Amino acid sequence: MREVELVIIGGGPAGVCAAIEAAKCGVQILLLDENPKLGGQIYRRLPDSLSITDQRQLGKDYSQGTQLLAELEQYSDKFELLRDVLVWGIFPDKELALLHDGKTEVLKAQRLILAEGAYDRPVPFSGWTLPGVLTAGAALRMVKAEKVLPGERILLAGTGPLQLALGAHLVEAGAKVVAILEASSLSDFWKQLPHFWGQWGVLKDGMDYLLKLCKARVPLLRGYAIVEAKGEEQVEQATYAKVDRNWQAIPSTEKRAEVDTIITGYGLVPSTRLSRLCGCRQKWNPYLGGWVPCHDEYMETTLPGIFAAGDCSGVEGAVVAQEEGRLAALKVCQQFGLITPEEASRRYSAIFKKLRGLKKFEAALNNIFAIRRGLLGQIIDDVIICRCEEVTAGEIRKVINEGFTSLREIKVLTGAGMGPCQGRMCEPIIADIISIETKQSIEEVGFYSPRPPIKPVSFGCAAEGDSG
Numbered sequence: 511m512r513e514v515e516l517v518i519i520g521g522g523p524a525g526v527c528a529a530i531e532a533a534k535c536g537v538q539i540l541l542l543d544e545n546p547k548l549g550g551q552i553y554r555r556l557p558d559s560l561s562i563t564d565q566r567q568l569g570k571d572y573s574q575g576t577q578l579l580a581e582l583e584q585y586s587d588k589f590e591l592l593r594d595v596l597v598w599g600i601f602p603d604k605e606l607a608l609l610h611d612g613k614t615e616v617l618k619a620q621r622l623i624l625a626e627g628a629y630d631r632p633v634p635f636s637g638w639t640l641p642g643v644l645t646a647g648a649a650l651r652m653v654k655a656e657k658v659l660p661g662e663r664i665l666l667a668g669t670g671p672l673q674l675a676l677g678a679h680l681v682e683a684g685a686k687v688v689a690i691l692e693a694s695s696l697s698d699f700w701k702q703l704p705h706f707w708g709q710w711g712v713l714k715d716g717m718d719y720l721l722k723l724c725k726a727r728v729p730l731l732r733g734y735a736i737v738e739a740k741g742e743e744q745v746e747q748a749t750y751a752k753v754d755r756n757w758q759a760i761p762s763t764e765k766r767a768e769v770d771t772i773i774t775g776y777g778l779v780p781s782t783r784l785s786r787l788c789g790c791r792q793k794w795n796p797y798l799g800g801w802v803p804c805h806d807e808y809m810e811t812t813l814p815g816i817f818a819a820g821d822c823s824g825v826e827g828a829v830v831a832q833e834e835g836r837l838a839a840l841k842v843c844q845q846f847g848l849i850t851p852e853e854a855s856r857r858y859s860a861i862f863k864k865l866r867g868l869k870k871f872e873a874a875l876n877n878i879f880a881i882r883r884g885l886l887g888q889i890i891d892d893v894i895i896c897r898c899e900e901v902t903a904g905e906i907r908k909v910i911n912e913g914f915t916s917l918r919e920i921k922v923l924t925g926a927g928m929g930p931c932q933g934r935m936c937e938p939i940i941a942d943i944i945s946i947e948t949k950q951s952i953e954e955v956g957f958y959s960p961r962p963p964i965k966p967v968s969f970g971c972a973a974e975g976d977s978g
């Protein structure tokens with residue numbers, strides 16, 4: 511079995527910056543990503559089938575991604591890159607199972623940096639499984655990287671600054687954005703305003719998005735949330751309502767809009783499948799998006815030699831992800847004795863200084879936009895929660911009322927979480943339902959323990975590993 515000094519899983523901002531720092535010090539690196547191109551979510555590249563004559567059309571994120579990937583390219587002789595590779599299993603002693611070109615390779619890492627990112631938080635409501643309902647991340651990918659409009663008359667519902675970015679991109683691309691519903695209130699925003707001091711770049715981006723939306727006369731409705739989607743074959747109508755401080759819909763405040771697309775953006779959930787597979791201890795942090803691996807200030811998890819950086823260690827945006835990737839890589843270099851403790855501490859200090867300001871700002875954003883319970887408490891029994899196995903909220907509540915209150919029992923008795931996504935989408939919602947019904951905290955409810963393979967792979971592929 512081949513052995514590599516450092517394996518970095520994920521080629522987004524965190525993984526790419528980790529690779530740059532480690533390459534500078536001469537560590538032997540294998541950088542892996544499931545996508546055909548590096549860049550992760552925010553810096554996602556255009557597919558080969560698309561070309562563009564005016565690069566400015568691709569926007570600021572794209573050009574920042576181009577710069578970062580060009581920096582990585584300078585060290586291309588110092589690392590091995592595998593794209594289109596799924597890491598489907600991690601076993602004791604940092605043994606990894608990779609699926610590449612339809613074949614499994616098993617290899618051993620001396621050090622591991624997990625930079626697997628995050629994914630859209632699903633928030634179910636009546637009609638959310640109708641064609642025409644999609645999440646903000648998916649819509650951003652369509653409009654930014656694939657230049658495809660998800661629909662013509664669009665309602666955005668959710669919370670957080672990504673909604674403004676998405677709204678502006680959609681308007682620019684020619685869609686009619688009927689309204690943006692923001693669940694948080696203006697007073698939540700004013701309370702955190704002092705923490706925005708100094709973050710001029712991000713504030714300017716926000717103002718630019720707002721200006722584009724104002725010009726296109728898109729109403730931004732604060733304190734509103736989506737409650738229902740209706741339609742025969744696909745979405746035709748959306749019902750939304752005013753929400754209270756806990757984001758529970760206030761009766762008799764409903765309004766309706768004729769739309770063909772509803773995009774929900776209730777923030778991101780850190781991807782912790784790989785860190786859970788490794789057995790890294792996890793902690794619950796509602797402000798960082800949910801369960802995150804515990805780590806020290808250098809991003810090393812509770813398992814020595816395994817690091818978690820970027821959104822998978824808590825959702826705090828691309829710049830924080832980059833700095834965390836650098837920190838983890840520097841610590842690896844120090845552990846291999848490739849930089850002196852003095853040099854390491856000089857470089858850590860510069861990163862810590864940068865992270866302090868950024869983290870304050872991200873904490874303020876998370877305080878405003880962290881999801882509130884009222885939104886989930888109102889899910890009616892008919893609503894499907896596990897889309898893979900089509901299990902409804904009613905079926906889950908019935909089992910809970912019969913006394914089966916753990917995630918595992920509900921999985922076994924209803925099948926929820928047993929489909930192709932392995933609970934990635936429904937776990938946070940089922941945990942919330944259990945917590946609401948049984949008055950346990952989310953920490954008490956816990957999380958699923960993933961088993962390899964984390965995504966479907968064929969028996970043939972799984973059996974082909976060269977370690978027996």
Ligand SMILES: Cc1cc2nc3c(=O)[nH]c(=O)nc-3n(C[C@H](O)[C@H](O)[C@H](O)COP(=O)(O)OP(=O)(O)OC[C@H]3O[C@@H](n4cnc5c(N)ncnc54)[C@H](O)[C@@H]3O)c2cc1C
Nearest residue numbers: 520522523524544550551552597626627647820821827828
């Ligand atoms: C769908 C989506 C769209 C977003 N769009 C924007 C945006 O337009 N603007 C913005 O400011 N922020 C956006 N964000 C947030 C932003 O992406 C993040 O803050 C930032 O990209 C985090 O960087 P990261 O390196 O931690 O993770 P990511 O950029 O998410 O990169 C993680 C990488 O890990 C790879 N990976 C994960 N698991 C495996 C595995 N098992 N095997 C192999 N590879 C794996 C993924 O393919 C991915 O490329 C988006 C987030 C999501 C989820």
